Amino acid sequence: MSSFSYPFKELLATSGIIFYHCSVEENFPLLFISDNVEEILGFTPDEFYQKDSLWMDRLHPDDHDEIIRSFEKLHETNSFVAEFRFLDNNNEYIWLRDEVRMIRTDNGKPESIVGSSINITSRKKAEEELNHLNENLERRIAERTRDLTAANRKLQKQIQYRNKAENKLSRQEEKLRLLQMAVANINDMVIITKVEYQNPLNSKIAFVNRAFEEFTGYELNEVIGKSPTFLHGPDTSTKVLKILESKILSHQPYRTEFLNYKKDGTPYWVELDMSPFPSEDEGFEYWVGINRDVTERKKTEIELEESEHRHRAYTELSFDAIFEIKKDGTITDCNVRACEMFGYPREEMIGMNTRKLMPEEFKDTQPDIISENVTTGSEAWERVYQKRDGTRFTTEINTKMYTQGDEKRIIAYVRDISEQKRNEQMIKTSLKEKETLLAEIHHRVKNNLAIISGLLEMQTFNAGDDIVNELRESQARIQSIAMVHERLYQSDSFTNIPLGTYIDELFRFIANTFNTEGHEIKIEKEIESVALDVSQAIPCGLILNELITNAYKHAFDDTKEPIISISLFKENGTINLEVKDNGKGLPSDFEVDQPSSLGTTLIRTLVQQLNGDLKVHSNQGATFSISFNANE
Missing domain, CATH: 3.30.450.20 (PAS domain)
Structure with missing residues (x-):
């Protein structure tokens, strides 16, 4: 054993970590387990030595198979880290974190297995109760302080007892050797310092393990005899360091987190769990510090805190x-x-x-x-x-x-939205006034068109037949426009006109205008519910007036059962209007693009106004098909 055998012996007794050494034989029988196992798990070392399967029997059923497989694969993996639940002597499950490594001979043959086990139940609970971290941390520190104080008193008595038992010295040395192997091989950084009891701040590093060297970049010979403060840097919290110093001065165990620096200057967050234990040299004591890198967790916590501040700013703005x-x-x-x-x-x-x-x-x-x-x-x-x-x-x-x-x-x-509601009410009132005014305008336009129609009717009294027919056609055209305005001021909407009712009224007006007594014309309609705005309703009404009037006047000279058919439907935003009759059909030389009459010219002009298409067929009567896109 090295000159540090005594500190290792005390570390074995005071550490919160269970160290064990077991064989690679079947069921992995224990060769050694540290005495603090009784304090942590409630079972004495002898209970573990007497029953090889005690450790595996107390594993939680959900964790048992996975842990067994991990041990069985050690021949391939050489090491593993596992977290699992263990049923202690109080029949309560606690969480343990094991770090296990295979020890091999010089020729690579598996020799034995060493491992360390630490109780991580508090950490597991902390992960579930992050919002109560501060309260739990204070409680854990108080419990840890009481536990370590009680443990120190108990261990001091045990040390006195062991010193009297010389026959157990060889076994103790073997245990310390195994402990040294365990400390050297665990993943957490271990620092042991030696201090004067009356001047505990003047500490000197007595030991660091391999994990410390690999992580920080410092070798053992670079740090032996130095104060651990060389690991501090510009962003290390002075507040935390002052609390740490006060705990050291009062010889109290302490757990905290702060920023340290590697040899290359890289900062890292460390979780330090430190506690004192007596030295064999009078007037001196040792401190053991278990250092765990928690940089990633701290980054997450800092990012979460920054996110909360950011969202608070968003909320306030x-x-x-x-x-x-x-x-x-x-x-x-x-x-x-x-x-x-x-x-x-x-x-x-x-x-x-x-x-x-x-x-x-x-x-x-x-x-x-x-x-x-x-x-x-x-x-x-x-x-x-x-x-x-x-x-x-x-x-x-x-x-x-x-x-x-x-x-x-x-x-x-x-x-x-009080201001918005007031504005909405003002808009509603204004809109109502405008609707009333618009209804009055449409009513007056309709009345004015009726006056013009009446004047044309008076002119027919003294006119010849040809003039009368032209006046009747003009009168019908004016009436078709008047009907649109009549529909508008009678409707709840001043923008859309339902064509179905409009076509019914237009048919009645034309039938009364062109008296067909003794020559009944049958009307067939296939009309969907289609509404147009006024900019399309007026030209569409004039087109219908021309087509229906022409059918009444010219289509049925010798037709026994005259029929006028109208179909109207809307498909994919397109209005399709068709007017056909079963009369004698159109003249053989009829061309829709040629100005043969005022009516034809008017139909073609109105279709162009609608940006529509006009198709004419003359087969067993005349068929006019018009299509145009409805205004949205």
Whole structure:
């Protein structure tokens, strides 16, 4: 053994890490296990020596097979790290973290297995209870302090007893040798310092393990005799160091986290678990520090904290009031805008129930416990709230439930839309006035067209037959336009005209204009519910007037059962209109593009105005097909 045998012996007794050495034979029988196993697991070393399977028998059923496989594969893997549950002597499962390594002979043959085991139950719980980290940390430090103080007293008595038992010295030396192997091979960094009891801040490094050398870049001969403070740097927390110094001065165990630096200057976060133990040299004591690299975890914590600060900034910059609410309606947080909107200071708003922000008659609308099915989700609801001074105002609220730890919370965005509601009412009033004015305009246009139609009717009294027919055609055209305006001022909408009812009225007017007594014309209609705006309804009405009038006047000289058919439908935004008859058909030399009459010219011009297509067929009567895109 080296000159550090005594510190290793004390480390064996005081460390919170169980060290063990076992054979590579079947079931891996134990050759050695550190005495602190009884304190940590409740079983004495002798119980483990007497029953090889005790360790494996106490494994949690869900972890058992995986741990066995890991040991069996050590011939291939040489080492492994595993976390598992172990049933201690109190029949309670605790979490352990094992680091296991295969020891081989010089020719590479497996010789034995060494391992270390540390109780990580607290860490496991901490992962599940991150939001209660500060409270748990204080509790764990207090428990750890009491445990280590009690352990020190107990171990001091054990040391006195062992010193009297010379017959056990050889076995103790063997244990220390195994302990040295275990410490040298564990992944955590181990630093042992020797200090004067009366001047504990003047510490000198007595030992570092291989993990320390590999991680920091410092070799053992570079650090022996130095103070561990050379690992500190510009960003190492002076506050933490002062607390650390106070614990050392009072000879108290301590666990903390701070920033250290590697040999190449790279900073790293370390979790330090340190405690003192007596030295064989009078007036001196040793300190053992277990250092674990927690850089990645700290980065995650820092990023999370920065994210929380960033989201708080976003929240405070919002023009909406933002609340965090418990399921019973208690406000747990809010932004500045919420305080401004409702007139309460933040300290008064926190802890208030949201019912207090509602007018009295609306308070019963909020359930005692808010469930997810009463949140708005992606929608927004209108709600009336009441400020501190009693002023009521209309809001638009959006809520969503989320999980924080084990508790459901609601985030609510509240926007004051009082000004918007006033503007909407002003717009509605203005729109109503404009609708009334527009209805009056359409009514007057219709009346003026009726006057013009009446004047044309008066001119027919003293005109010849040819002039009368032309006047009748003009009168029909004017009437077709008047009908559009009549439809408009009678409709709830001033933009769209239903063509079905319009066509019915147009047929009745033309039938009355061109008296067909004794020569009944049958009307067939296949009309879908199609509506047009006024810019398309007037040219479409004039086209229908021309086609129907021409059919009445020219199509049925010798037809026994005259029929006029109209079909109207809309497909993919296109209006399709067809007017056909079963009369004598069009003249053989008829060309739709040639100006043969005023009516034909008018039809072609109106179709162009609609940006439509016109097709004409003359087979067992005349067929006019018109298609155009409806205005959206």
